[in-house]
Amino acid sequence: xxxxxxxxxxxxxxxxxxxxxxxxxxxxxxxxxxxxxxxxxxxxxxxxxxxxxxxxxxxxxxxxxxxxxxxxxxxxxxxxxxxxxxxxxxxxxxxxxxxxxxxxxxxxxxxxxxxxxxxxxxxxxxxxxxxxxxxxxxxxxxxxxxxxxxxxxxxxxxxxxxxxxxxxxxxxxxxxxxxxxxxxxxxxxxxxxxxxxxxxxxxxxxxxxxxxxxxxxxxxxxxxxxxxxxxxxxxxxxxxxxxxxxxxxxxxxxxxxxxxxxxxxxxxxxxxxxxxxxxxxxxxxxxxxxxxxxxxxxxxxxxxxxxxxxxxxxxxxxxxxxxxxxxxxxxxxxxxxxxxxxxxxxxxxxxxxxxxxxxxxxxxxxxxxxxxxxxxxxxxxxxxxxxxxxxxxxxxxxxxxxxxxxxxxxxxxxxxxxxxxxxxxxxxxxxxxxxxxxxxxxxxxxxxxxxxxxxxxxxxxxxxxxxxxxxxxxxxxxxxxxxxxxxxxxxxxxxxxxxxxxxxxxxxxxxxxxxx
Numbered sequence: 001x002x003x004x005x006x007x008x009x010x011x012x013x014x015x016x017x018x019x020x021x022x023x024x025x026x027x028x029x030x031x032x033x034x035x036x037x038x039x040x041x042x043x044x045x046x047x048x049x050x051x052x053x054x055x056x057x058x059x060x061x062x063x064x065x066x067x068x069x070x071x072x073x074x075x076x077x078x079x080x081x082x083x084x085x086x087x088x089x090x091x092x093x094x095x096x097x098x099x100x101x102x103x104x105x106x107x108x109x110x111x112x113x114x115x116x117x118x119x120x121x122x123x124x125x126x127x128x129x130x131x132x133x134x135x136x137x138x139x140x141x142x143x144x145x146x147x148x149x150x151x152x153x154x155x156x157x158x159x160x161x162x163x164x165x166x167x168x169x170x171x172x173x174x175x176x177x178x179x180x181x182x183x184x185x186x187x188x189x190x191x192x193x194x195x196x197x198x199x200x201x202x203x204x205x206x207x208x209x210x211x212x213x214x215x216x217x218x219x220x221x222x223x224x225x226x227x228x229x230x231x232x233x234x235x236x237x238x239x240x241x242x243x244x245x246x247x248x249x250x251x252x253x254x255x256x257x258x259x260x261x262x263x264x265x266x267x268x269x270x271x272x273x274x275x276x277x278x279x280x281x282x283x284x285x286x287x288x289x290x291x292x293x294x295x296x297x298x299x300x301x302x303x304x305x306x307x308x309x310x311x312x313x314x315x316x317x318x319x320x321x322x323x324x325x326x327x328x329x330x331x332x333x334x335x336x337x338x339x340x341x342x343x344x345x346x347x348x349x350x351x352x353x354x355x356x357x358x359x360x361x362x363x364x365x366x367x368x369x370x371x372x373x374x375x376x377x378x379x380x381x382x383x384x385x386x387x388x389x390x391x392x393x394x395x396x397x398x399x400x401x402x403x404x405x406x407x408x409x410x411x412x413x414x415x416x417x418x419x420x421x422x423x424x425x426x427x428x429x430x431x432x433x434x435x436x437x438x439x440x441x442x443x444x445x446x447x448x449x450x451x452x453x454x455x456x457x458x459x460x461x462x463x464x465x466x467x468x469x470x471x472x473x474x475x476x477x478x479x480x481x482x483x484x485x486x487x488x489x490x491x492x493x494x495x496x497x498x499x500x501x502x503x504x505x506x507x508x509x510x511x512x513x514x515x516x
């Protein structure tokens with residue numbers, strides 16, 4: 001069996017920058033924690049909770065498809081390595097990783113400035129230019145630091161290779177990049193590798209990052225001279241590293257010929273899913289590869305690919321005749337629902353089970369610092385009170401998402417006009433859309449339905465324990481009633497679409513266990 005622990009976003013909350021006056025470790029601000037869909041400090045505990053569960057299940061192989069730490073800062077990477085080394089030595093775990101957009105930043109690295117909770121509760125900005133251990137290194141340094149995560153050959157491996165051959169020397173794993181205007185050129189490293197850690201299992205770790213030089217007067221000695229890898233994802237990979245497509249196809253052929261079970265993974269999705277995503281409403285939906293890229297990757301015969309980044313329990317399927325590609329999107333340890341996937345791989349099948357991480361012992365200790373910040377910033381008091389009432393880590397994450405939806409995500413993803421409608425009772429929304437009140441939903445506001453939409457779209461079946469069971473039949477009925485409606489404009493059009501999707505998801509969320 002293999003445990004896929006995606007997007008841990010680990011942070012060393014015990015680290016203190018020189019001269020830190022907080023008296024405690026450096027915690028990212030509470031305001032930042034409740035202003036996005038992932039947590040920033042609790043990952044220190046959630047990764048431990050997941051690894052303890054992995055050990056209890058008797059699993060030895062752990063795969064992490066990117067975003068190993070929150071920002072790739074040296075202090076966090078060192079603590080991440082120390083933690084995983086403990087599990088490696090004590091429990092015999094083997095770790096394999098690939099990079100995401102929060103790990104190594106291109107070839108140059110990147111300076112960071114982040115906000116931390118000060119001793120008086122007032123957030124304090126700390127910059128890596130003042131503390132070198134808060135700097136995010138580039139690929140070469142990060143790969144050297146993480147050399148025990150599959151990036152380099154080890155004597156214990158039964159097989160190991162890269163798209164360039166058998167050598168693990170970084171100088172032999174480079175490719176040329178040029179800006180679109182052809183004025184700026186650089187050499188980049190491809191961190192992809194294929195490894196056989198145990199007899200019969202091949203792990204194909206694919207680097208889906210491309211840090212393209214910018215046009216014009218770009219300074220390639222600085223991170224500002226490059227376009228962030230999130231811009232292109234797999235579309236950029238196949239455009240700038242076409243050799244990887246042939247390599248994937250060759251690996252697939254050899255795995256089949258030799259009877260190997262193949263698990264392929266990268267940070268970004270190869271297939272767009274049919275399920276709703278916030279980007280659809282903001283008209284910026286770039287979570288997966290474009291259609292031509294997906295078709296090209298499907299023709300490699302890879303069959304199944306596992307992806308992180310989006311932090312959702314989801315599946316994307318692409319089929320054209322006898323050619324198909326399934327992308328299994330992975331939940332994250334730092335977002336709702338906190339979970340990981342367990343895989344049982346055979347040459348012809350892959351069994352997938354999703355495991356919730358409901359406990360993260362120690363994470364509750366952070367509430368004291370959050371309350372101090374809330375005392376210094378009154379508009380945070382309600383959020384601190386909501387989170388303080390959490391029954392466990394899983395409940396905390398469900399509440400954190402709800403707070404983030406109301407504070408930031410609804411307006412960011414759906415627009416200000418939609419955001420203004422959040423306090424409106426759901427019954428009034430239905431009348432505006434030409435419908436009637438639905439039993440079981442009359443006490444809800446639009447914000448309540450939207451929060452459940454986020455939970456179901458991110459968690460599928462894993463979200464059900466966090467939604468009152470009595471709501472689900474009502475949502476399903478609501479979706480059926482509104483499914484044939486049309487004519488809405490502006491914010492009401494998005495309200496209509498969201499409620500129809502909510503009804504569909506309430507009736508048939510993705511299963512947490514399946515076989516491919």
